[in-house]
Amino acid sequence: MHDPFLKTLNSSVNQQNISFGITLVTPGGVIAGTLISAKSFIDGFADSFSRAWPGGPNEDVRGGFVAWGEPGSERIHEEFIHLKDARYVFGNGVAPSNGDGMLWRGSLDSISGFSLGGLIQN
Numbered sequence: 001m002h003d004p005f006l007k008t009l010n011s012s013v014n015q016q017n018i019s020f021g022i023t024l025v026t027p028g029g030v031i032a033g034t035l036i037s038a039k040s041f042i043d044g045f046a047d048s049f050s051r052a053w054p055g056g057p058n059e060d061v062r063g064g065f066v067a068w069g070e071p072g073s074e075r076i077h078e079e080f081i082h083l084k085d086a087r088y089v090f091g092n093g094v095a096p097s098n099g100d101g102m103l104w105r106g107s108l109d110s111i112s113g114f115s116l117g118g119l120i121q122n
Helices: 004-016 038-052 059-069
Strands: 020-026 029-036 080-090 093-095 102-107 113-116
Touching: 004 029, 020 080, 029 038, 029 102, 038 080, 038 102
Parallel strands: none
Antiparallel strands: 020 029, 020 113, 029 080, 080 093, 080 102
């Protein structure tokens, strides 16, 4: 069962296209990053995936994924939470340990706890 407070925060991010740091506790571990809208996630995913396509950015591939973030698709994503610059936290380290982190999507039902604020790395 999802936390209705976290679901409200997530809905606000999706509706207002705002973002902020958050740390999530999941069955797979702790993950920290910046909470973003489903549309921002889909756009970032489409850009990244199309660049990985053989021959460079593929606009047909990108466009196919971007459609998942178009108006009217909000209900598809309302049960999921989206992060950018995400990192898994373990012991005294994080993964990935270099670069900007990664895009991450998870089910709201799989979040057992959260705190506002991301991870500060030295």
